[in-house]
Structure formats: structure tokens, C-alpha cells
Amino acid sequence: MTGKSQIFFACILLLLATSCQEAKKPTIALVENKVVDFDNEKKAILETLNSETKAAFDRDYEAWKEKWVHDKNITKTYIDFADSTFSESVGWDEISRFVKTFIEEHPEPEPVPKLLEKINVRLYGNGAWVTYEQQDSLRGLKRETRLMEKVNGEWKIAGMQTTIYGFNSPE
Template identity: 60%
Template sequence: MIKRPILFLTCLILVMACKEQLPQKAEVAAVTEVNFQEEKAAILNTLNGETEAAFSRNYEAWQDKWVHDPDMTKVYLNFADSTFSESIGWEEVDQFVKDYFVAHPEPEPLPELVDDIDVRLYGTGAWVTYESVDSLRGRKRETRLMEKVDGQWKIAGMQTTIYGVEEK
């Protein structure tokens, strides 16, 4: 009679010892409270700063607003003149703007800076859309992929759709 319980306990111990260990409860990453309005204002500051720098031909200030990464992109779709340009990677984007500044060295009239943007935050990333108007190109729909780098929001991707100046 004693053999059965011992055999049962031995088998139970062997089964338990061989049983795959379940991973311990994963540590939950600390969630930091994000002030959406502060982040939106910081993103808006970056976007407007990049616009001011580009239109005034301030290369140093312009390039400071961008992520310098081989995977970032910049796309222009221009319905007004049926042109398209795409630059992939920081080196291409940077060269495109350097060439543009050389070909068009005179500053352009600064458009009205944007104050109404739609923002979706994803931790250290954000998806931003808005419309803008400038005197040379007209109405534009803008999309920006933003990344927070060393505490500063920077542009990691850009798509601009240009609709042109509306006839009155």
C-alpha cells in the first residue's frame, strides 16, 4: 500500500520537474505621463522653425529640424505643375535641399505659420497632418512623421501634396 503513494509522488515530482517553466510575469514598462498639449506645441515649434529656416534659406537651422537617418523620406506631389520628387535617406534629402538653395538663393516670402495641426502621439513618435498655404505654391496638404531625439521633436518623414494657387 505504501508503494502506490510513493510511486504516485515520485511520478508527480518528475512531471513537475520536467514541466516547461512558464515565463515569469513580464516587467511592465514604466508609463510616463505625457502632456499632449505640451508635446503638440513642441512639434508645432519644430514644424514652424523648419518652415522659417527653409524659406529664409538658413541651412543650419533647417537641417537641425530633421532626423539624419538613412531610412527617412521626403516626398513632394505637385498637382499644380504635375511634378513629383522623392528623396530617401538623409543624404538624399540633404543634397536635394542644398541643390535647391543653390538654384534659388533668394529667400521666399514666409507663409503664414501653422497653428492648427492634427497630432497622434506614439511614445517617441508622432504622426502629424495639417494644411498650409504659401504665396508661391498655394494650398498644400502636409504630413509629417516626427521622432523625439534627445528630447527634441524632429522630422523623420515628410509628404507634401501641392494643390496650387486657387483661381478667384
């Protein structure tokens, strides 16, 4: 065996050893394939979203917080084109503090928007990606994206992005 062949063979062995070692460390979690009733899951997600919206507009912090995942990696983002503002909160503690402060500073309930009837849902095991539009009587048209997680059999919000367009329709 020549020197080049020995180096090539050693590199192949090193590559195999490294790839075998990496294979022992899973980087993704596999979710069992289960048959789910899509309509029931969508209905449950819709109930969570409507309950969370109602609680927020009614200024009911305790009911509102029950609809959220309490985790350091969740996010809540508002982009308001109507008044050129933006806010982002990361992690349950920051989101909770933001909402609690908002409720303390604005304790009067607001008119609850027409509750959702139509949402777009993509299910991914115990997660879902949800999009919809909603007309808010005080802010106008809102487009929302919600990341949902099923926790102990209940759908909860793990991420939220709200884009507010105001009363002028987006181009």
C-alpha cells in the same frame, strides 16, 4: 503509439521548438507607458515645424538641417498637382543634398507662409504623426503629413509628404 500519432507528436514538438526560438528574437520594441502632457508635446512639435519651414523659406540650410533626423531611412516626398511634378528623396544624405542644391540654385529667400497654428497630432511614445494644411503664397494650398521623432528630448522630422494643390481647391 501509431505511426500517424508519432508524426503528429513530432510536428507539435517541432512547432513548439520553433515558436519558442522565434519568441527570443523581439520584432518590436516596447515603449514604456508614460504620462505625457499632450498640449506641451503638440506645442513643441508645432515649434519644430514652424522653425523648419521658416529656415527653408529663408534659405538657412544650417537651421533647417537641425530640425531633421539624420538617418538613412527617412523620406521626403513632394507631389505637385499644380504643375504635375513629383519628387522623392530617401535617406538623410539624399534629402540634405536635394535641399542644399535647391538653396544653391534658388538663393533668394521666399515669403514665409503664415506659420502654423493648428495641426492634428497623434502621439506614439517617442513618435508622432502630424497632418495639416498650409497656404503658400507662391504655391497655393499644401497638405502635409510629417512623421516626427523625439531625439534627445527634441522633436525632429523623420518623414515628410507634401501635396501641393496650387490655387485651385481640390475637389
